[in-house]
Structures are given as C-alpha cells and as structure tokens.
Amino acid sequence: MAEPYYITTAISYPNGKPHIGHAYEAIAADVIARFKRLQGRDVRFQTGTDEHGLKMAQKARDLGIEPKQLADEMSQHFIDMCHALNVRYDVFMRTTEPRHHEASQELWRRMEASGDLYLDRYEGWYSVRDEAYYDESELTGGEGEERLSPHGTPVEWTVEESWFFRLSKYADLLLALYRDHPEFIQPDSRRNEVMRFVEGGLRDLSVSRTSFDWGVKVPGSDEHVMYVWVDALTNYLTGLGFPDESDEFSKWWPADLHLIGKDIVRFHTVYWPAFLMSAGLALPKQVFGHGFLLNRGQKESKSLGNVTDPLDLAERFGVDTLRYFLMREVAFGQDGSYSPEAIVTRANAELANSFGNLVQRVCSMIFKNLDGQLTAFTRTEADEALLAAVQSGCSQLANEFEALNFSAGIEAWMKAVFACNAYIDEQAPWALKKTDPERMGAVLLCLFMAIRDLTIAISPVVPAAAAKVLDQLGVPAGERDLVALGDAGWYEHRVATGEPLGQPSPAFPRLELPVEEG
Incomplete structure (x- = not known):
C-alpha cells in the first residue's frame, strides 16, 4: 500500500484577484505533489480560500454587497487560476462551508476543555490588512507619524471584549519542539526568527472579535466571532473530515507539509502548534516558509502600478514555461525576481x-x-x-x-x-x-x-x-x-x-523577447 503524503498551501485571502505570489505557491505545491506521486506516494493536495475576517467585511461593504457574495465571486478566481496553471489539487477548501464552521467550533471546544480559553478585554494594536495583533515594540512610526506593523501595514488601536487563548502556557513546549525537531520549520533562517520571537516571551492571544460578525460563531458566545486565524488554520483539518476522526483522518493527519509564504510563518509555527497541543491533536511534520517574488526587484503594489496577473504571464509565455521559470530561477525559500x-x-x-x-x-x-x-x-x-x-x-x-x-x-x-x-x-x-x-x-x-x-x-x-x-x-x-x-x-x-515512432512536433517552442513599451 502506497505511503500517504498530505501537502497544503496557505489558503488565499480573496479580497482581490490572485497575484503572482499566489501562483508561485500553488505551482510549487503542485510540483511537490506531482513529484511525490512519481515516487509512488499516495498524495492529498489541499488548497483553498480564507473568506472570513474584517478585511473581507470591509471590502464587501465598500462594494455594497454581502460578504458571502464577495467570497463566492472572488474564490472562483483562485479556482480558475489553479486550473489555468495546471495545479492539480485534490481538495479546494472554502472557510464559508458549513463543515468548516463545525470543525472550527469543535477545535474551540477542545481548547476550552483544556482550560486554555478565558474572557477578558483586549486593548492593543491591530492590523486589518494582516489580520494580526502586534506588540508596541514591533511597530514603526510614532510622534505624529502613522504607526505601522513590521510588514509596513497600518495598525489601529482596538478595544473590545475578547476571548483569549493561553499562548504563554506553550512557550517552553514550542521551544522544545523547535530544538528537538529542527525540520519542523524550514528553511533554517525562518526557524531562527521564530525561536527568537518565542524566546522573547509570549503573551496570551486574543482569539475573538465582537466589532463585526463575519466569521465563525464562538460556541456559547454568539456575539463573538472567532479570530480569523483560528478559523483559517483549522481548514487543514476540515478538509480531512474533522471532527470525524475516522480512518480517513488518521490516514492523512498529521500533514507532511504546510507550504506558506514567509510573512505568515508566525501563525503556522507558533499559534497553530499551540492550538493543536491544546486540542490534543498531532502536529504537522513541517512548515516551509518560501520567499517573495519581486517584479524586476521591486515588491508589487497597486500604487506602483506593477501588479502582475499570473494568468497574463501564462497566456503570454505558456503555462509550462512559467512553471519552469519560477522553479528554476529562484532558490526556494529566498526572495527572487522576475521579468518578461x-x-x-x-x-x-x-x-x-x-x-x-x-x-x-x-x-x-x-x-x-x-x-x-x-x-x-x-x-x-x-x-x-x-x-x-x-x-x-x-x-x-x-x-x-x-x-x-x-x-x-x-x-x-x-x-x-x-x-x-x-x-x-x-x-x-x-x-x-x-x-x-x-x-x-x-x-x-x-x-x-x-x-x-x-x-x-x-x-x-x-x-x-x-x-x-x-x-x-x-x-x-x-x-x-x-x-x-x-x-x-x-x-x-x-x-x-514494433510500434514505430511518429513524426515529432516541438514541445518547447522558442519565445520572442517582449517589445519594449515606449
């Protein structure tokens, strides 16, 4: 019987159409999945969309539509991207699915049963764009300047009643995990960053919101919705049928690899293993944080007008050509640059x-x-x-x-x-x-x-x-x-x-250099 291999990408936030970073991660995961199949492994490859949170609620409000309508429309773009780039996933997980709400609420109940959730008041800095909380020491700006997160995103002072997760309780267990299993976080540079963060001390984590209602309801506290990252990370379990821990679940969990961008390593290597420990579930075997793709050495942004639609690149140069370039050009784990x-x-x-x-x-x-x-x-x-x-x-x-x-x-x-x-x-x-x-x-x-x-x-x-x-x-x-x-x-x-070879046709045509736009 073939040995199982379970690989996931991060689920994409569908408040905008897919960009080259989404394509890069999806292609890399597909290459790994196909490679594992060639080795004879029984592969399960899961991707999807992370459709809750304040950012989605605000985007839908700006467009004058319901968040679910926005999620339905935008998630289709990510499905279409995968199909266009020959990314052959087995499961496309959407966090608005009823089964996902059930799975997230069960994880919550297990954390609560471990004594790791308590009600308190949150006061602190929150980045809507990152859907993340930051300590004062992590921010830049001040004295009249706009306060920014470590990723350069705006933060706002937030005050509301919140459920908290006893993250501080897991600091020593997490450090032991990193020491005993250095393969858990890769590449090594990411592991070193995470270890320094945890060694600096962990504060308990706010894991619910009351200022909006677009999310998974907290069991027994309907006025609260779960912090979007509790909900998002649970998708890796939902796709396997959790909370039904049947033979199917046992076959695939723990995941062999969570493939993610380097900007969300903290969520996957600090919060996620702590949640799983609290819930009494096995930890994934590895989290790999890949680097960013830069457009001619610059990070893409709408303000610079250099945002690239990966499907345009694929149509222009060919799907296989784009896949080859992205895997060949960039040392995986590091940032890389591309241009036509x-x-x-x-x-x-x-x-x-x-x-x-x-x-x-x-x-x-x-x-x-x-x-x-x-x-x-x-x-x-x-x-x-x-x-x-x-x-x-x-x-x-x-x-x-x-x-x-x-x-x-x-x-x-x-x-x-x-x-x-x-x-x-x-x-x-x-x-x-x-x-x-x-x-x-x-x-x-x-x-x-x-x-x-x-x-x-x-x-x-x-x-x-x-x-x-x-x-x-x-x-x-x-x-x-x-x-x-x-x-x-x-x-x-x-x-x-005795079957003769037919007349061949080229499989790798030459490309023309793009004409300079004046």
Whole structure:
C-alpha cells in the first residue's frame, strides 16, 4: 500500500484577484505533489480560500454587497487560476462551508476543555490588512507619524471584549519542539526568527472579535466571532473530515507539509502548534516558509502600478514555461525576481535550445533515418557513460526536490541535458549515416532512452509538455514514474511492440523577447 503524503498551501485571502505570489505557491505545491506521486506516494493536495475576517467585511461593504457574495465571486478566481496553471489539487477548501464552521467550533471546544480559553478585554494594536495583533515594540512610526506593523501595514488601536487563548502556557513546549525537531520549520533562517520571537516571551492571544460578525460563531458566545486565524488554520483539518476522526483522518493527519509564504510563518509555527497541543491533536511534520517574488526587484503594489496577473504571464509565455521559470530561477525559500525578459531568456536557453532541440533532433532523425523503428543495439563505453550521466542527473534532481531545492535539482538535470548535447555533437550521427549506419542507429536509440528518463524527471515542473514528449516516445502512462528510471526493460518492451515512432512536433517552442513599451 502506497505511503500517504498530505501537502497544503496557505489558503488565499480573496479580497482581490490572485497575484503572482499566489501562483508561485500553488505551482510549487503542485510540483511537490506531482513529484511525490512519481515516487509512488499516495498524495492529498489541499488548497483553498480564507473568506472570513474584517478585511473581507470591509471590502464587501465598500462594494455594497454581502460578504458571502464577495467570497463566492472572488474564490472562483483562485479556482480558475489553479486550473489555468495546471495545479492539480485534490481538495479546494472554502472557510464559508458549513463543515468548516463545525470543525472550527469543535477545535474551540477542545481548547476550552483544556482550560486554555478565558474572557477578558483586549486593548492593543491591530492590523486589518494582516489580520494580526502586534506588540508596541514591533511597530514603526510614532510622534505624529502613522504607526505601522513590521510588514509596513497600518495598525489601529482596538478595544473590545475578547476571548483569549493561553499562548504563554506553550512557550517552553514550542521551544522544545523547535530544538528537538529542527525540520519542523524550514528553511533554517525562518526557524531562527521564530525561536527568537518565542524566546522573547509570549503573551496570551486574543482569539475573538465582537466589532463585526463575519466569521465563525464562538460556541456559547454568539456575539463573538472567532479570530480569523483560528478559523483559517483549522481548514487543514476540515478538509480531512474533522471532527470525524475516522480512518480517513488518521490516514492523512498529521500533514507532511504546510507550504506558506514567509510573512505568515508566525501563525503556522507558533499559534497553530499551540492550538493543536491544546486540542490534543498531532502536529504537522513541517512548515516551509518560501520567499517573495519581486517584479524586476521591486515588491508589487497597486500604487506602483506593477501588479502582475499570473494568468497574463501564462497566456503570454505558456503555462509550462512559467512553471519552469519560477522553479528554476529562484532558490526556494529566498526572495527572487522576475521579468518578461528573464522568463524568455531562461526558457529559450534551457527549454527550447537545450532540451527541446535535443528531443526534436533525435526524434526527427529516428523518424527519418530509421523509419521510426526502435531496435535492440549494442552499447559502447560512450553510451554507458551517457546513460550513467543521465541517471546521475535524474537522481540528483530527485534528491534536491526531496529537500525542496528546486533550482538546484533542475541545475543537476540541465547538466544531464548538456551531456546529451555534447554526446550528440561528439558522435555526429549525421556523419555516421554515411560511414556506419548501424552505429548511427545505436547513438540515436541511446539518446532516445536518455530523453525518456530526462522527460519523466522534469515532468512535475512541466507536466503538459512532458506528457506530449512521452506520448511521442510511446511511453505508456503507467510507466512514467521515478521507479522506472534507468530501467532498460521498458525499452525492450517498446522494441517488442514494433510500434514505430511518429513524426515529432516541438514541445518547447522558442519565445520572442517582449517589445519594449515606449
């Protein structure tokens, strides 16, 4: 029986349409999910939208509509984004669903049963944009200047009755978690930040609001709605059927990976594990906080007029091209930059010129010079060396992807692609056609084997283009996993079928540099 793997993205706040950051996280999670499936894991991939909170209520009021109408309209944009970017989720969780209210209220009851909730009065700084509370020491500005959160968002002084969670009770348990399980928060820089925050002391957390009613009702206190982060984080349980802790729940929980942006690491690595400890539930195995994508080195903002619609990029350059660029260009976990020029340059150099051209040349020569026939052939030392280099590149890609080092994994894969191109130049099958046709055939068929493995290895990143190439190679759908890499048995079976290779069509077309807008 396949080992389960449960991965989640952060659920997106749908008070605006998806931006490039949402696309980046969704694509990265999809790459991980597809990679795990190639390893033979039984994968469950969940994403969704976080539809409650003051920010949504205010946006709906500004538009003159009900919050639920806004949530329905905007969440569809995130569903559409996933479909357009070939993000193959298993569950799309919306926090306005009745089952989610039930799950959130059950988590609340369990925290209450642990003695971790009490009623008091909250006075302090709150950022509507972040949906977060901040200590005075964390703010910037003052003496007549606008007070801002650590993320540069406006804060307002808030006074209201509130339920509090005894977060302070969990400081030592959290620090022990970070020390004993350094893999829990990744990358290391994020873990160090969180440890410093917790070591500085934890205050109890306000976990309900009375100043608006767009949210999950607090059990037994209908005038209170839950703090949006209690509700939002619970989505990871709701999608598994909680509070029904059936075999399905036991199979998938705890989550293997919460993939999130670095700006919400505190919620996932301080509040969330404390809530789960209080409720007597297992903790997720890992939280990974990725970096931000910058537009030509600048953070996107509406005021700068540089906000990018990821679907425009996908339509302009191709879905697989965008997916490849985002995983290749940026060291995962760090901030990175993108521009149309960078996308075109990277895609042409690697996908079109190096790999795409290799596939097209080899398949075309097999079609023209061998009538598309695949036959058994005797390998030389040079052939064995090439196949070993390809096997090494694919193995390194798998090892790096396992550690979420996508750019390093693709770099290793590219070295194997370069080895194939060097081999074809050295062996010169076009010259062998005249002097040694048998050797020409061996060279082309050796490259055919290499291309098949390289295509499977990169398929989590460029699934549509990889499927097109594998279809052209005649690789059965059930034989496109990492287990089969380096196994010559599939090739012998392919030869035995006698099915010829058809005329190939390019899977990775060259792109044109965008025209400068004057």
